[in-house]
Amino acid sequence: MKQHLGRQSGVQNVEVSLIDGKVEVTPKEDGQIDPVQLLKATYDSGVTAAEMNMTARGKIVKDSSGSLALQVEPNRSFVLTPNELSKGLEALVDTPTMVTVRGQLYKKPAGKKKADASVPLKLLILEVPKKE
Amino acid sequence: MNTKKLALLALLVSIVSPVSQAQIKHIEVRVEGMT
Numbered sequence: 001m002k003q004h005l006g007r008q009s010g011v012q013n014v015e016v017s018l019i020d021g022k023v024e025v026t027p028k029e030d031g032q033i034d035p036v037q038l039l040k041a042t043y044d045s046g047v048t049a050a051e052m053n054m055t056a057r058g059k060i061v062k063d064s065s066g067s068l069a070l071q072v073e074p075n076r077s078f079v080l081t082p083n084e085l086s087k088g089l090e091a092l093v094d095t096p097t098m099v100t101v102r103g104q105l106y107k108k109p110a111g112k113k114k115a116d117a118s119v120p121l122k123l124l125i126l127e128v129p130k131k132e
Numbered sequence: 133m134n135t136k137k138l139a140l141l142a143l144l145v146s147i148v149s150p151v152s153q154a155q156i157k158h159i160e161v162r163v164e165g166m167t
Contacts, residue, residue: 001163021162021163021164022160022161022162022163023160023161023162023163024158024159024160025158025159025160025161026158027155027156027157027158027159029155031155031156033156033159035156035159038159038161039161042161042163047163047164047165048163048164048165049161049162049163050162050163050164051161051162052159052160052161052162053159053160053161053162054156054158054159054160055156055157055158055159056154056155056156056157057153057154057155057157058154058155059154071154072154072155072156073154073155098153098154100157105159
């Protein structure tokens with residue numbers, strides 16, 4: 001699994017802890033990492049992804065449908081699942097303020113084994129450690 | 133001349149850097165049984 005994930009574009013390092021059932025992925029700074037591909041690669045390597053959490057830094061924007069999103073690359077953003085923490089970030093929409101957040105991108109639905117790659121990943125913010 | 137170029141470079145860096153600082157820092161996947 002480590003080699004399989006390590007071959008994905010934008011991945012710098014992969015650490016697998018079998019005891020904890022955790023895979024830590026350190027992205028390269030080239031911004032090429034794609035969480036959807038990572039999720040698919042995890043499944044392809046023979047295990048079920050139960051949950052995917054991400055720490056990312058970016059700007060808060062509104063997408064075409066008016067939903068809040070975290071823009072981490074000029075061409076990549078993650079729609080935020082509304083919660084108390086995302087409401088607190090609403091004031092930062094379209095400001096140059098960068099924010100670092102930790103959130104949940106994927107949680108396996110009960111009873112399903114495989115991640116549905118056709119559903120866009122939404123970011124449920126769990127923590128906002130830093131605003132700048 | 134060099135001062136002008138340096139000033140222009142500094143201006144460009146200040147414009148580009150907020151976007152380039154944005155990135156995915158870390159991803160953690162919790163896995164369970166074999167598929």
